[in-house]
Amino acid sequence: MLYSQKDKKELESCLMQLEKEYAEVKKKGLKLDMSRGKPSTSQLSLSADILSVVNKDADCFSDNGTDCRNYGLLEGLPKARQLFADILGVKAENVLIGGASSLNLMYDEVARAMMFGVAGGEKPWSAQGKVKFLCPVPGYDRHFAICELMGIEMLNVPMTKDGPDMDMIEKLVSEDESIKGIWCVPKYANPDGTVYSDETVRRFAALRPKAKDFRIFWDNAYAVHDLYEEVKLANLFELSKEYGNENLPIMFTSTSKITYAGAGLAAMAASAANIEKTKKSMGIQTIGYDKINQLRHVRYFPDADAVKEHMKKHAEILRPKFKTVISAFEKELAPLGIAKWSNPKGGYFISLDVEKGCAKRVYQLAKEAGVTLTPAGAPYPYGVDKNDENLRIAPSFPPVSELKEAVDVLCLCVKIAAAEKYLGKL
Ligand SMILES: Cc1ncc(COP(=O)(O)O)c(C=O)c1O
Incomplete structure (x- = not known):
């Protein structure tokens, strides 16, 4: 009863x-x-064989002869970029490979925008007074922790069965120039498992934010993590181009829950202008990420079908x-x-x-x-x-x-x- x-x-x-x-x-x-x-x-043991695909000196050269033990290739191995491009539905040239953590890439992107501004943005976010982010709730606590640490004010947006409340988002971003970003987990959202509907993704692509330096932080952490049949997410990157908004999305994903949560590969994808801007400061941060791990991953997964x-x-x-x-x-x-x-x-x-x-x-x-x-x-x-x-x-x-x-x-x-x-x- x-x-x-x-x-x-x-x-x-x-x-x-x-x-x-x-x-x-x-x-x-x-x-x-x-x-x-x-x-x-x-x-974790499902990926045990990945540990033996690179295990001697002679294994450390990529297909095109890159010595993965050495410095170089800030953007990542071409094959690793292609693998993530296929997972995210973009071109390899739009992908940057990071270290083991996509959260790290997200943190860095927000920090960069705060310090140096985004591509085409006139001023760093932090030089524009109050900075706000929209946060679909319930959401991923570590996204919110990044904002809290950086003094970014967070505004809750309720989730619906199709994704976050788009009426509210469209209204807020069109009125308030201090709103610079939104956190999205578009497929199997953490924690409610919602997959954004095609209509929601299209409305994201068509946003008309008042802030010209607004960005969508599209954390596709669960892009291939279907429990049953494959569920397809609409392609925000392609749709954004249709609306002249190709600089809006910055996409992230990783193999944390594909190979190893502590030793996988992370990637981000964005427009050429966004990638150029990121590379400028990333190239000061590091000479390049771990290419041996990139090589392990592309040898273990020849293509996106192997990942699936x-x-x-x-x-x-x-x-x-x-x-x-x-x-x-x-x-x-x-x-x-x-x-x-x-x-x-x-x-x-x-x-x-x-x-x-x-x-x-x-x-x-x-x-x-x-x-x-x-x-x-x-x-x-x-x-x-x-x-x-x-x-x-x-x-x-x-x-x-x-x-x-x-x-x-x-x-x-x-x-x-x-x-x-x-x-x-x-
Ligand atoms: C939505 C979401 N994004 C990112 C992460 C962490 O990703 P990574 O291990 O690539 O840093 C998690 C982990 O739980 C997550 O749920």
């Missing part, structure tokens, strides 16, 4: 029963973790984990009407909305019972979820057996917090 249909007495006896169960769970001294959005050990084949093996490992969480929510929470959740078809996260005002309480209850969750509020700028309702669930790392135990505890905590709320005890 729905909690909302229970009377006070029923809810009170319900809560007493739940508290008894909770006390039993606490006695078990569990140590479980649903907070880590990283590949499991068995996923490899991703099917990841999906096989991940699917049962997502199913474990979703099935528990359906069985334990759905009949009570006290939560809503996303059921993503790819990516790394599930977004759980509990009763308003209960997320922090659920986090605390779970923690005390030995289950670590991502702190409530993390997917929001400044860590503030004004409804205190959202929790980000990361099912990838623990084995299914542990995950099952952890999600059962989580459901218990969601029920307790909701009962407390209905009884006015929160």
Whole structure:
């Protein structure tokens, strides 16, 4: 029966029963973790052979004879640029290869814009007074941390089933010149798994920002991370050209969740003017990134199809984990009407909305019972979820057996917090 249909007495006896169960769970001294959005050990082992494709001096030369042990090729190996170009739907000349982390590239792009301005921009962002970014919420906490560190004011934009609220975005960017950017995770958004609709991508391509130095930070971290059949995202880069907006998008991705989260390859893609501007300061930062790792990746993945084949093996490992969480929510929470959740078809996260005002309480209850969750509020700028309702669930790392135990505890905590709320005890 729905909690909302229970009377006070029923809810009170319900809560007493739940508290008894909770006390039993606490006695078990569990140590479980649903907070880590990283590949499991068995996923990392899928790429084991990449470690042996370059293992002696003679292996260190690329197809065109580049000695990958030496300095040079700031932009990255041509084949690595082509591989990412095919993943992102752009040309190789529009791609720059970085180190192991796309977050690092994003941080650098924002820092560069703050210090030196963007291509065609007259002044550095930081020399123009207040700088603001639009932040679709819930979103990726580390994007927001970059803005917070750099003193960029963040404005929340709610997510819809098709992506962020485009009416709001179009209005805000057309009116406010201090809005210089927006964070987007267009495919399997972190944390709700939304894939931006074709219409949303087109509206991004057609934006008419008041700030001529506005940029879309298009973090396509989950470009090939389908759990089921391949889902296609519209090509923002091509569409932007149609609207004379080719300098608007700056795209990012990496192989963190393809090969190794700690030793993969990251890339960014943008217009010729944007790439030129970036290279100017990147070339002062470094003489070049790790080309041996680039060589490993292009030997291991001759083309984008090889990447897609490899991703099917990841999906096989991940699917049962997502199913474990979703099935528990359906069985334990759905009949009570006290939560809503996303059921993503790819990516790394599930977004759980509990009763308003209960997320922090659920986090605390779970923690005390030995289950670590991502702190409530993390997917929001400044860590503030004004409804205190959202929790980000990361099912990838623990084995299914542990995950099952952890999600059962989580459901218990969601029920307790909701009962407390209905009884006015929160
Ligand atoms: C949306 C998003 N972007 C970027 C990253 C980190 O990417 P990288 O490992 O390439 O720095 C993550 C990791 O969870 C992510 O969820």
